[in-house]
Amino acid sequence: MMLRPATVFAILVGLGLWLPLVQFKPNRIAAGEGIRLDQALAGGPVIALAVLGLLVLSCIWRMPDRMRIVLALAGMAGSLVVLGHAARSLSVEAGNLARLAPASGFWLMLLGFSLMLADGVARLGPSLPARWLILGLVLVAGFGILASGMLDQISVMREYATRRAAFLHEAKRHLQLAFGSLGLALLVGLPLGTGIYMMRRLRGPVLAALNILQTIPSLALFGIMLPLLAWLAATLPAAGRWGVSGIGAFPALIALFLYALLPVVSNTLSGLETVPRATREAAVGLGMTRWQVLGQVLIPLALPSLIAALRIVLVQNIGLAVIAGLIGGGGFGTFVFQGLNQMAMDLVLLGTLPTIALALLAGIVLDLLIEHVARGRP
Amino acid sequence: MRAGRFLPGLAALFLLVFLLTPDSFAFLFRPLTRNNAPAIYHQTALLRLTVSHLSIVAIAVIASGLVGIVLGILVTRPRGREFLPLARSVTAIGQTFPPVAVLALAVPVMGFGTAPTLVALFLYGLLPVFENTLAGLTDQPAEILEAARGMGLTPLQRLWHVELPLALPLIISGIRLTAVISLGTATIGSTVAAPTLGEVIIAGLLSSNTAYVAQGGLVVSILAVLIHHGLSAAETNAARAAGRVG
Structure with missing residues (x-):
């Protein structure tokens, strides 16, 4: 049988x-x-x-x-x-x-x-x-x-x-870390990806640098951000006023942002590269300016690849944000590491279960969105 | 580009010298310390931590590689096809599980130490290998399979001489992904007392000694780059061999 x-x-x-x-x-x-x-x-x-x-x-x-x-x-x-x-x-x-x-x-x-x-x-x-x-x-x-x-x-x-208030606070912090770093990565990664699409010579060095960032273990990257940002805030008072700081959630946010850059930049690049040359030339032939071609032709056509990057980054950052708990950056990781230290497994669960649920939800929702976008085209 | 060919060798050499005589590099890490804190981690020898880090990763990756490949083969055989849709959705869903969460959940079952780290790395590493094995075995040119059948090869011979060699580049790339992820995730294993290079980083975090954080991170990064490089080369070789089969 x-x-x-x-x-x-x-x-x-x-x-x-x-x-x-x-x-x-x-x-x-x-x-x-x-x-x-x-x-x-x-x-x-x-x-x-x-x-x-x-x-x-x-x-x-x-x-x-x-x-x-x-x-x-x-x-x-x-x-x-x-x-x-x-x-x-x-x-x-x-x-x-x-x-x-x-x-x-x-x-x-x-x-x-x-x-x-x-x-x-x-x-x-x-x-x-x-x-x-x-x-x-x-x-x-x-x-x-x-x-x-x-x-x-x-x-x-x-x-x-017994810790409802703390839970809600850390939940908010966790979401801020995951979505905030995603936002930052889009803000920097989209122009960077478009830039290296247009300037072919920069591709190698930029992608190599971002690849090396990925090899740094999360624990170390989070850890290095603390003194680095503290030093930055101390030497540049202006940076301090902008919220740069070596304690709290900021170092974690920057570490997550750095991890998110590679998927955003490389997917922007590969998405733009899928646009056939003929399409681009036709747009130029219609008399569109460089920016119009980018905004009205290239980016809409690269959209599926961009949403795929969104999925990778969001799922990855929801998971990695747990590490922030180890360096005092807050988020659900706070409960995970507190629980591990006190050998209180219920507390570990209080941190891990919502993290898993969030990551699953983000993955499923974005998969559905990707399918919507994919079906919307021939 | 030509210089790039020597880079992995140089990195390996640097790593070896650093692990054998870490103190001769103290000057590099001294600026990162404060209040005359030690620049090099000595509670456990860096070399020993590196070896145990690598062994934990190797055991987990070999285990998940073997199991992932066998499962991938099973669900692509006629008798296992029933499981194919399930297998696909489980890998897709499983990969959204955060590795840290898997690690933390393994602790209540296995206790502290190396065991939960091994289990978490194994489970998490299964998915890329399995996914790539599936992709490699299902996406094969029909005419080649037809030809193999026409030559009178048995199913087992077809698998061994045709399907697996064709799928090998993708399988190796899955193992590479698994190895690189595991290398980084294993550092988190030290939060549950596994003897990995994470111990150095955590010691640095606890005593605010950036030199420790940097040297732990540096060793893991170089290892990741080297393993990535080595397995990429293996993948290229396999792809060349697969080209000959096709």
């Missing part, structure tokens, strides 16, 4: 049902004990059996893709709901100090159902509006479950509850 994706998903979710759903810890940093779904909830065994039944069914019967997408979405939401309920009922018995963290079983179930969703969507190849709709549904359901308070007894959410 051939192994089919449905069987793999069933095995993953089945393992998830068999492994501990929540981890019970008497306090925040103590070692934990795993509790399975059937032990954690009064109705647990029934739910587990029902899910197992559905999984076996999905293995023997080739479900239509649409139905599998619905099943996967329901499964993802269901795993969260079951986790929340289990934590709530367990916390009533255990008291306030106890911590209930999602355990391996929960993550496996979530993995199995999300793979099922990815497979269903890839197979069905739904239209763009349908994909926006699925994304919207996932977002609304996710936020709905978070807002409903269903998960409030989960350890990550309790970390969130």
Whole structure:
């Protein structure tokens, strides 16, 4: 018999049902004990059996893709709901100090159902509006479950509850770092890419310099920015007034900006190079000035390549901005490194989960946009 | 351009001399220190950190290279085709996961030290290799495959003598991407106590000693450039060989 994706998903979710759903810890940093779904909830065994039944069914019967997408979405939401309920009922018995963290079983179930969703969507190849709709549904359901308070007894959410203000502050900072550096990179990279497109001789040196920047490990680049910018601010008072500073978020912003330059510049260049020579000459023949050719012909035609750069940079910078937490630049990395230092894994999760969610969201949204642009042309 | 040919050799030589006798380069890093702080990191020998950094990266890259190539082969065989759409979307989605986040999430499962770093590098490194293996194996000229079939080659022979050599340049470029990313990401492994060159950089961050940050960064950068260069050369060779197959 051939192994089919449905069987793999069933095995993953089945393992998830068999492994501990929540981890019970008497306090925040103590070692934990795993509790399975059937032990954690009064109705647990029934739910587990029902899910197992559905999984076996999905293995023997080739479900239509649409139905599998619905099943996967329901499964993802269901795993969260079951986790929340289990934590709530367990916390009533255990008291306030106890911590209930999602355990391996929960993550496996979530993995199995999300793979099922990815497979269903890839197979069905739904239209763009349908994909926006699925994304919207996932977002609304996710936020709905978070807002409903269903998960409030989960350890990550309790970390969130005790530091809501700090979380919102760092979230804002994280977004500022990722989008601010993207904006700076576009501001500098677009003209630079266009410049080396027009001045062929500069291509080699500029791209080589940007390539070398990429090889500097992020930790070191962030670290070097601190003294460099502090020195700059001290020697040039004007720079200091402009906000240049060796502490806070500024060094992180500049480091992210430097990493973002290569994708922006090289994609601008390759996008402009895809424009056929004949097209360019026709525009010149029509009597357009150099700037009109650039603005009205070249840049619109290079757009797909530019949006691709946007995707690379945004996803990369959302992830790299975590390092800012290590040099006092703020962002979700603050929680990650605090958590690693205190061995408080719930705090690590509070930093990593939103980072992953943001990066995923940025990647998916920009992929959809890229497809819109690609379809808008012959 | 001609000078460029000697540059990698010179960089390698400089790196070797620097790692063997770091103190003779103290004058370079002295200006970066303050309050008479030491210019060269000595808590652990730089050479030892470099070796363990490279071994961690090598183990992870070899493992993810092997697994990535095997998976890429499996999903492009007739029996594995069912998994192809899934494989494609998983690699696309997986690559948006930030490496730092993968590293931090590996800690609760594996504890501190080298293990979580290895796991994070392995998982993250799988994707470029797998993606490029897929691209190399799926985007092949139909007439060549047809000819191979016409010559009476078995599926296994076709894979070994035709498909893999044709895909090799792309596979190597995937491994190169993986190696360069891993080299940089491994430094972050030192935040979870893995013995890598990140240790030097972190020591510099904690004691505000820019000399440490610079020398840790410098060694990793030169290694990245050298590995990039070496694997690019291998890729060119493979492309030439693939040209002969085609």
